[in-house]
Amino acid sequence: LERNRNLNTIIIECLNKPMIELLQKIGLAADELQFNAFAVGGFVRDLLLKKNNLDLDIVIEGDGIQFAKNLARKLQGRIKTHERFGTAMIMLPDGTKIDVATARLEYYEYPAALPTVELSSIKLDLYRRDFTINAMAIQLNPEHFGTLIDFFNCQNDLNQRSIKVLHNLSFVEDPSRIFRAIRFEARMAFEIAPHTRRLMHNAVSMQLFGKTDDPRFFSELKQILSEEDPVPAIRRLAEFNLFPFLWPELKPHLKVDRRFLHILHQAQRAISWFRLLYLDEPCHNWMVYLLAIMSRSPDEVLTAFCSRFQIPQKIADRLIWQKTHAEKTANLLSRREIIANSEIYWLLKELSIEGLLYLMALARKNQVKKAASNYVTALRYIRTDLTGDDLMALGYRPGPEFKMILNDLLDARLDDRVHNREEEIALLHRTYPPDSLAAAGPHA
Template sequence: MDVITTHLNADFDTIASMLAACKIYPEAVCVLPGSQEETVKGFLVQSAFYNLPMRKPREIDLDKVTRLILVDIRSRGRIGIFGELIGRPGVPVHVYDHHPDEDSDVKGDVEVIRRVGSTTTILVQILKERGIPIAPDEATVMMLGIYEDTGSLSFPSTTVDDYLAAAHLLSCGAKLAQVSDILARDLTSGQISLLYDLIQGTRTYTIRGVEVVIAEARREEYVGDLALLVHKLRDMEAVSILFVICQMGDRVVLVGRSRKPEVDAAAVMREFGGGGHAYAASATVKDVTTFQIRERILRVLDEKVIPRRSAEDVMASPARTVDAGDTILEVHQALSRSNINAVPVTRGGAVVGILTRQVVEKALYHGLGEERAGEYMNADYETAAPDTEIERVQEIIIGKNQRLVPVLRGTELVGVITRTGLLRFLYDMRDVEIPGEGEDVDAEGAMAPRKNVANLMRDRLPARVLALLRAAGECAESLEMKAFAVGGFVRDIMMRVENLDVDIVVEGDGIRFAEAFAEEQGARVRPHHKFGTAVMVFPDGFKLDVATARVEYYLKPAALPTVEYSSLKQDMYRRDFVINTLAVRLSPEGFGEVIDFFGAQRDIKEKIIRVLHSLSFVEDPTRILRAMRFERRFGFTVGRHTLNLIRNAVRLDLLSKIPKPRLYSELELILKENDPVSIIRRLSELGLGTSIHPALMLEKPHLALLGEAQEVLAWFSLLFLEEKVEKWAVSFLALLDPLSPNDAKKLAKDLGVRSRVREWVRICKDEGESAILQLISMTSISRKMIHDVLSPLPTEVILYMMARSKHPDIKRYISLYFTQLKNVRLQVKGQDLLDLGYRPGPLFKKIFDLLLERKLAGDLRNKKEEIAFLLSRFPLPQNRDVPENSR
């Protein structure tokens, strides 16, 4: 027996989800494990739930349940008696839900979990995809589910999928008038009385700097639709965080609502056996008083409330400074190197003023480059302490128009808060506007700094790697440093792409951290003191790249960078693209918290590649090739501004100015991608081939050859999965095809290609063509001839020749060589000939040639047949006997 069930307090989304699930599992029975909201209960009584196979929990024999289908719920503790079936052998669990992930979630054998406004949306999408018809009355019920959980498609949690599902239901005949009538809720006299008592029972608490309102009331009888009263109370009192405690008979009903990221309503309700969303949650408790509940809520909040952020949480550290004795020209250079617009001015180590780029540039315009910074700094400024509240910082920067706020601990400068930094913080931490319970925080956007991927890391990473990251955070903390996982590793975690190429950035001394961590873990360290980086190599070969948070600046276009130590934010700013600027905190407190200074999560969600600043390609032109590679690998699109910058860099021919080995390192990565041809075609569209070599125009015939090389490699992979071949090198040989032998060999040398690959280039140009001509020119060709021509050549060269040749016989010969001839070996060796009594000399070569020819022809299958054939063609003198072991 299949059973469809949901959570204990059913609403319209759960009812509609069960109806939709019945159409996917037509043999299943529906069971509501608990109570329903009053409006839902009335609807069920009037509609009889459209004759669905409804059962009560007591009517279900759990031993006869063969499959459990959960809709709108994943919590084992909120499905009543059916929690006993979770994990029972022979009872698969199918889950359809739209709630956020929780550690205690049931793991289904089939899971369809999507971030949409309602679970009904998910199931309607499945019905539509499978072509399962929906009757008008069924469509109306399903529309009720979507409308209730999305506030009639008005809550911020509403997605495009919700609109599309509603549109499909409308096309199936859903009656919006009935939906509106059912959802219209006039308060009863009992509800009005209860609302008045809640208003009278409201008290405000400040917990760790966050204002929380708790309202209490008592009723001997049950009053329905408490959630509706909570919404009205919250709106009437303009409350951002509200917990309602209402005793009804022998039970206490709890409802939590939060518009602030500092308080997770679901986390609080889970302490009472309930659940829900971070912004809307509920629970029911028996045999306790409202006083006990209130005190416990306050204790839970004291543990779980995220404290109000202070200046220390927003500041960039360490701060860049200039000295009051520096010239205006020197200050301008410092600002340009660090990509900042304002800087504290110090004298004797103490902050004495602030200088902005605007003032510096005007001073330069007026010819004051040799004047001292102290003459033009703003000495009328305000500072903040590390514990200064954000509201005060906001008042200084916005209210008093101060571009930068130094953060001082006593007289020590510990960091700075910039206008841009504050605005991004306010954007990321803005209140979540929730008109109802349907809000869902954008997982990739507004709540970025609060997003924690510790659970995702646990699911995606090997246990050993996760343990190493935790240990790295603990080691850094013991050294009074901060460690972060950064870059492509974090990007790929967010995108659910496998990547164990781990980069760690340390705010502090990265080499000192690496040495301490290596000693703790039994690893070796290879430090690079010039760049403040190190590579940790573990006994099993696993590697961790460690870097000190640093800022890079370029003395001229395409030059190698000059490095200075800096903060995590400055380190992220030197990255190539916004999508690679994510960091994850490794400290024990806050492990897994995502740090997103530049909107990388938004770019990942929108599938766009953007540079961080307009001189990115001027400073490092190889980023152009990287942009093309990421664009095709991830299916992203290069942003319009970024594409314009690429075109400008191509116009300036910047790629030709960088050292060829740096160019080659990016080129090899492109050729190692799954679809290198599409990337090279993109390079062709931008006219980048000539930056590699003037003769590489990347025209259609050349691109066709590269495509043919990929087809040959695909064919070879299907046949010879056990034989190792450097596939990218075959594509590299095809890329160099238009070049003359001398140009190709010179380019390979200039690029710094490995000696083995350079040898393959030489063979292709010096011997490949003659090998092809030799095979074509023969009037009749034997299997031995094919073997003799091809066997001296590397596999990569032969595959390139196969792709390049348009002659069908050549492709046939090469195919025959790989499938039947390449691995043919004689079992008879020289020692065997000596043992038989043959004398060394030219005869040996003649014998082996003939034996191989017959072996390749398939006439000889084993050593015994080889010797018999040998003796028949090259008889021994009469007085010599064949050794016993050769018979």
């Protein structure tokens, strides 16, 4: 297995020119202030795996904020600083995001029983990270540009595709790392090392999850459910006995059984169908999966989940509304063999894309899936030619009836009864003859 101390060859091979120049500029800017600058974390991991990672994490030995301000000025970037944490985020004009953190020289007093040790600040920064695969750095100062900093034999673990914590108290310190381990394992087809696996099981059985109000839990779960294929990770959550923690109300029922996997796979199919057709349209996959996971439980279970994990009220309301409405609609549609486009339109109109994909995942009858795909691919784009302004120009007096009239015209359009402006006007005059509307009739 290859072990690299200097990564210049890989850097040249794998990164594009603008990124290499950016790394060099960061090194130069650090030299000017006599700080050390390092690229760290996922960026280094992915570089060694020869995978693209556009998030650049920088650690500064020195004053990270001062450095970030300098760098932002040089690169004409926008900057946001968090003085209290010594961190800053720089957004470059081309959209590149650089996170800057400060590594301080500190005494490490943990675990309490051991003597206090002094660590160099980058070493301490790396020691505090989640897993060895994420605990490497690349120095950027010109004199040492491209040097790999690997204190904990991390490169070896990366080569072995092994996920290991840096110390035994890692999950006690931050239990959300359990979710991260599962996410990395599933995404990169790595394996959580046996000892780390034992520490995870211990942490779970010690119920370290008293504090679900830590926003990191939900953020990590959301990331798991946003992966390309979250199903293996969801299975792994069950294997690590995390379902009772995530969905305690579902405990007696929720098993990774055939029915459960079926709905997850249906969700996955709906999402990939949508992605194929509408590459650029935003869709929160995690919402579709969360709804699918909760599909066999009453609304209250989702409500309880949202409040337990401190999901922002707006998102929680939206999730619950989509669940209720999609399930009701799926039911309704499954009882009808033939259904007019206009009916489908009004039934599905209020659902978000996530709700629509959830509806498709739920569908046990083909007609339900067809109705939803018809709505997504066609019906939702259909508009009338005539607008309120046209109605006025045609002599109708504005009033509450306008909406009704326009909706009638839209129905006709959806059901293929009219096809253009002229036919809409003809239908308008037939259905609403000028003198039939007391309030909205044309002015003289």
